[in-house]
Amino acid sequence: xAGVSQSPSNKVTEKGKDVELRCDPISGHTALYWYRQSLGQxxxxxxxxQGNSAPDKSGxxxxxFSAERTGGSVSTLTIQRTQQEDSAVYLCASSGGGAQETQYxxxxxxxLVL
Amino acid sequence: xxxxxxxxxxxxxxxxxxxxxxxxxSDRGSQxxxxxxxxxxxxxxxxxxxxxxxxxxxxxxxxxxxxASQYVSLLIRDxxxxxxxxxxxxxxxxxxxxxxxxxxxxxxxx
Numbered sequence: 343x344a345g346v347s348q349s350p351s352n353k354v355t356e357k358g359k360d361v362e363l364r365c366d367p368i369s370g371h372t373a374l375y376w377y378r379q380s381l382g383q384x385x386x387x388x389x390x391x392q393g394n395s396a397p398d399k400s401g402x403x404x405x406x407f408s409a410e411r412t413g414g415s416v417s418t419l420t421i422q423r424t425q426q427e428d429s430a431v432y433l434c435a436s437s438g439g440g441a442q443e444t445q446y447x448x449x450x451x452x453x454l455v456l
Numbered sequence: 457x458x459x460x461x462x463x464x465x466x467x468x469x470x471x472x473x474x475x476x477x478x479x480x481x482s483d484r485g486s487q488x489x490x491x492x493x494x495x496x497x498x499x500x501x502x503x504x505x506x507x508x509x510x511x512x513x514x515x516x517x518x519x520x521x522x523x524a525s526q527y528v529s530l531l532i533r534d535x536x537x538x539x540x541x542x543x544x545x546x547x548x549x550x551x552x553x554x555x556x557x558x559x560x561x562x563x564x565x566x
Contacts, residue, residue, distance in 0.1 A: 373552060384460075384544065385500070385556040398551045433499055437552070442488045442507055445554060447499040 344368070346448035348434050354454045355424055363419045363451045367436030374417050375437075375445060376409060380430040388432075391417060392439055424455045459483060460547050462557035470565050475532040477560045479545030482526065486555075488548035489521060489528045493541045494559065500544055504530070535564045 347366045355361050367374050376388040387401040391411040402408070406424075411417040421428055431452050435445040461480050469475045481489075488507050492500035506512045506519040506528070518531040528547075532539055542561045546554040 375553060377554075377556075382558075384558040385546075385554070387553045387555070390551055390553050392552075398553070401553070439552075442505070442548065443552070444490070444502050444505060447492075447501070450499050 346434055346436050346446055348432075348448040348451050350451060351449060352452045352454075354456065356456050357426060358423055360420065360422045361424055361453065363421075363432050363453070365417045365419070365434030365436075365448060367415065367417070367434070368446060370438075371436035371446075372414065372439035373437045373443070373445075374411060375435045376417070376419050377433045377435065378430045379433060379450075385433065388419070421453075424453075426455050429453055429455045458557075459549075459555035460545055460557040462545050462560050466561040466563055468563045468565055469535050471535060471537060473535050475535050475539065475562050475564070477530040477532075477543050477545070477562070479528045479530075479557055480526055481528065481545075481547040481555070483547065483549065483555070484523075484526065486547040486549060489519070490546040490548070490554065491517075491519060491528075491530045492544040492546060494544055495541045503543070532562070535562075537564045537566050540564045 374391045377385040390398040406422045409419045431450045433450045434448045437443040437445045491503040494500045504519045516533045520529045542559040544559045545557045
C-alpha cells in the first residue's frame, strides 16, 4: 500500500507567520510520530500519538508548536509565530503501534523561515 | 551525554570493502535498535533492526548488539557506490519514540 505522505514538500514563510504541516500515515498504523531534522543534526523527537491515548508532547521545543491527530489518522503540526531557528525538515513517521515496531518515514516537509 | 552517539566524520571505503559503523547509547532501558539509511535530501529508510545480543545478518548487512557495553554496530560487506549515504543509529525509548544519533556519512569510492 501507499507509504507515509506529507504536505507540503517545501514551505517558505516569513518570520512571525503561522504554518501547518500535514501527515497522512500508512493505512492501519495506529502510532504517528513527528521528528525534526536541522542541518547537520540528527533527528529530534517532537510528539507521538498512539490510538486514542493522550499524545506524548515531551519533545515539543516551545508552546508555539502544537499538533493534533483527527480520527486516529491524519495529523497536523502547527508552528505559530515562526522563527528562523524553526527552519528544518519536519519528518512524520508511522508504525503499527506495538513495542519494537518499525517506524516508516514520510518524505518530509522542508521549512524555511525567512 | 547524548542518548545515542555515533562517530563523527565521513567514512571512505573502496568499492568491495567492508564498512564498519559504530554507535553507543546511554539508556540501559533501551531494548530495540534500528539502523536507517538516509540519502542526501531524502527521508530515512530502514536498513535493519536488532533486539537481541549478538549478530543479525541480512544480505550484505550485519548488525551487532552488545547490551552490556551499550554498543551497536553495522557492517556493510562488499560495499557498493549505492551504499554511499548517511547511516543513522536509533535506540527505542519508552513510548516507542526513537532517539537518533547524528549519523555517519559513508562514501564508497569506485
